Amino acid sequence: MSQTPRFPIDRRRFLATGAASLAATAGLGSLGSALSSVPALAQGKPLVIAAPATPQSLDSEFDGSLGTIDMIGCLYDSLIAFKTIPDPDAPEILREDVASYPELPGGINAVGKLAESWTAGEDGTWAEFKLRKGVLSNWGNELTAEDVVWTWARKFALGAIGGFFTKLLAMSGPDNIVAVDKYTVRFQLPQASPLLMKLQLNLYNNILDSTKCKEMATKADPWARDFLANESAGFGPYRIKLLARGQQVVLEGRSDYYGGAPAIAQVLYKEVPTSATRVSLLQGGAVDIAQTLQPLEIERLKSVPGVKSETVSASPMFWVELNTKFAPFDKVEVRQAMNYAFPTKEVLKTIFRGTATAMDGTMPAIYPGFVEDTAAYSDDLDKARELLAKAGLPDGFETTLAYNAGDPIQEPMAILFQTALRDIGVKVSLKKIPAGTFFNEVSGRTQPMIFFTDTPWCPDPLYSMQLYFDSKTFSNYGNYANEKVDALLAEGAVTADTKKRFALMDEVQKIVGKEAPWIFIAYPNFTVNRRANLKGFTYYTSNNMRFQDMSFG
Known part of the structure; x- marks a missing residue:
C-alpha cells in the first residue's frame, strides 16, 4: 500500500494548523494530539522535522533520548570538537574524524569551539584550555572559566551522566x-587518564551559562x-522559542552566536509518533526531515522524487x-x-534491507x-548443536526472549530467531515489552534474553569496553564478569601510552568476543x-542532528 498522500500537503497549512487536523483531511490518520500553532516565523524558510517524540528534558545530565540529544547539539557547545572530513563512501557528507593521532594532544584531531587553544600533558594528568573572549550565551552573559568550573561542579553534585564522566x-x-x-581553565587529575581530552568532545560535555543558572537556582x-x-x-547557535512537550519545539537561530548566525533561522521540531505518517509528510513536502524510519520505508523512499535518503x-x-x-x-x-x-x-537481508552490516566485533x-x-x-x-551438547544440553532447553514493542523490527527478528532455535531443540517464549517500560527491563536485568x-x-576502545563489560559498570546489563577483563580495563584506564592501551583493549575484545555475553547482530x-533541497548533513558519533550545519539550496 502506497504511503503517498491522496493530494500534496500544503506546507504552510501544516505549519499553521497543526499536524493532527491536517492529517485527518489528508487521509493520514491521527497524529495523537494536535500541534500548537507555530509562533511567528523568522525571516527565511524554516526547517521542519518530523520526529518520533519531543524531548522530555533539556538537561543533559538526565535524559539521553533522541529529542533531547538533538536539542543539546543545537543549544550548547563544548570546548572542542572533532574536525570533520568527507565520508569515504559519500563525499558530499561530512563526518567526524575519530581516528587516533598519537602525535596530537590527547590523540585527537580537534578544532576549537568555546576554546580557542589548548595544551595537554603527555602523561594524561592535565589539560589547559584558553577560552574565546566575547562569547555570549543565549541570555547575553559572557563565557568565562567559571562557567566551565561550575558545569563540572554540577556533574559532581548530581552524580548522573556527568557523574559517569568524573x-x-x-x-x-x-x-x-x-x-x-578569567579565560583559562585547567583540568588537573590525581592520576593519568587517556580519556581526559577525548571526553571534552562528548556531546554531553557542553558548557553551561553559570550566571543564568545561579540566577534561576533556589535553595531547594x-x-x-x-x-x-x-x-x-x-x-550554542540556537535558543528555545517554544517547548510544548508531545507537540513541538521551536528553535530560533542566534544572530549573536560567536560562530555566526546559522543559515536556517528557525527550526520546527514536531512530534509525529508513527513512522508511516512521518514518511507521508516527507513525501508530501510538509516536512524537510523524517526521522527514524523503518528499513523498508527507507528503501521505498529511494524512488520518490524530491526526496533523498543518505x-x-x-x-x-x-x-x-x-x-x-x-x-x-x-x-x-x-x-x-x-x-x-x-x-x-536473513535478518540483514529481510529486515535491515541494506541499512546495516554484520556485527563482527565487540x-x-x-x-x-x-x-x-x-x-x-x-x-x-x-555448530550450535555441538556446543549445546558440550554444555550438557543435547536436547536443548526452554527460555524467554524479550523485545521492544516500540521498535517494529524487533518482533519479526524475534520470530526468525525463535524458528531457528526450534531446529536445535531450544524452545523460546517471546515476551513483548511496552516501549515505555522496556529500558526498565534492560537496566533491571529481569530477562534471560533481551534485545538492546x-x-x-x-x-575509544577503553570507553567502549568499560561501558559494557566492566563487571562493576551500571550498563553491564548482562551481568558479565571476567576478572582478567576487569584487570585489563583497570590497567588501560591509567595508561596514557596509546600503543600499550590499544594492545590491552585488543585482548579485552578477544576475550569478550569468545565468551559471548551478547548475541552480536548488526551495526545499523x-x-x-x-x-x-536540504544540504549540509554531518554525521556525529552521538547520532544526533545539528541543524546549524544545514541550509537550503
Whole structure:
C-alpha cells in the first residue's frame, strides 16, 4: 500500500494548523494530539522535522533520548570538537574524524569551539584550555572559566551522566577543575587518564551559562534542575522559542552566536509518533526531515522524487543481552551456541534491507582500536548443536526472549530467531515489552534474553569496553564478569601510552568476543531522510542532528 498522500500537503497549512487536523483531511490518520500553532516565523524558510517524540528534558545530565540529544547539539557547545572530513563512501557528507593521532594532544584531531587553544600533558594528568573572549550565551552573559568550573561542579553534585564522566576520569573532586584566570581553565587529575581530552568532545560535555543558572537556582534546587529541564542556558547557535512537550519545539537561530548566525533561522521540531505518517509528510513536502524510519520505508523512499535518503556507517550496535545470572546462559558454550543459531544473514537481508552490516566485533567498527572478527559467528546450526551438547544440553532447553514493542523490527527478528532455535531443540517464549517500560527491563536485568541497541559516544576502545563489560559498570546489563577483563580495563584506564592501551583493549575484545555475553547482530547505519533541497548533513558519533550545519539550496 502506497504511503503517498491522496493530494500534496500544503506546507504552510501544516505549519499553521497543526499536524493532527491536517492529517485527518489528508487521509493520514491521527497524529495523537494536535500541534500548537507555530509562533511567528523568522525571516527565511524554516526547517521542519518530523520526529518520533519531543524531548522530555533539556538537561543533559538526565535524559539521553533522541529529542533531547538533538536539542543539546543545537543549544550548547563544548570546548572542542572533532574536525570533520568527507565520508569515504559519500563525499558530499561530512563526518567526524575519530581516528587516533598519537602525535596530537590527547590523540585527537580537534578544532576549537568555546576554546580557542589548548595544551595537554603527555602523561594524561592535565589539560589547559584558553577560552574565546566575547562569547555570549543565549541570555547575553559572557563565557568565562567559571562557567566551565561550575558545569563540572554540577556533574559532581548530581552524580548522573556527568557523574559517569568524573568516575571514568578517576577525578577526586570539583577542585580538579580550576579557573587559572578569567579565560583559562585547567583540568588537573590525581592520576593519568587517556580519556581526559577525548571526553571534552562528548556531546554531553557542553558548557553551561553559570550566571543564568545561579540566577534561576533556589535553595531547594541549587543546580537549577527545574530550569534546565525546560530552558537552555548555553553558548550554542540556537535558543528555545517554544517547548510544548508531545507537540513541538521551536528553535530560533542566534544572530549573536560567536560562530555566526546559522543559515536556517528557525527550526520546527514536531512530534509525529508513527513512522508511516512521518514518511507521508516527507513525501508530501510538509516536512524537510523524517526521522527514524523503518528499513523498508527507507528503501521505498529511494524512488520518490524530491526526496533523498543518505546513509553512512555509524556507531550504533544492535545485540541481544544474554544474562549470565540466568541458567543456562552462565555457560560460555550456550552463549556461543546462541550466536551460531541467530539467523544474521536473513535478518540483514529481510529486515535491515541494506541499512546495516554484520556485527563482527565487540565495539563500533568505525572507532580506532577496533579488532575485527573477534565476534564473527557465522550462521551454523550444526555448530550450535555441538556446543549445546558440550554444555550438557543435547536436547536443548526452554527460555524467554524479550523485545521492544516500540521498535517494529524487533518482533519479526524475534520470530526468525525463535524458528531457528526450534531446529536445535531450544524452545523460546517471546515476551513483548511496552516501549515505555522496556529500558526498565534492560537496566533491571529481569530477562534471560533481551534485545538492546546502544552507542558508546566516546570513540575509544577503553570507553567502549568499560561501558559494557566492566563487571562493576551500571550498563553491564548482562551481568558479565571476567576478572582478567576487569584487570585489563583497570590497567588501560591509567595508561596514557596509546600503543600499550590499544594492545590491552585488543585482548579485552578477544576475550569478550569468545565468551559471548551478547548475541552480536548488526551495526545499523545512520540514515537521514530529507527533502532534496536540504544540504549540509554531518554525521556525529552521538547520532544526533545539528541543524546549524544545514541550509537550503
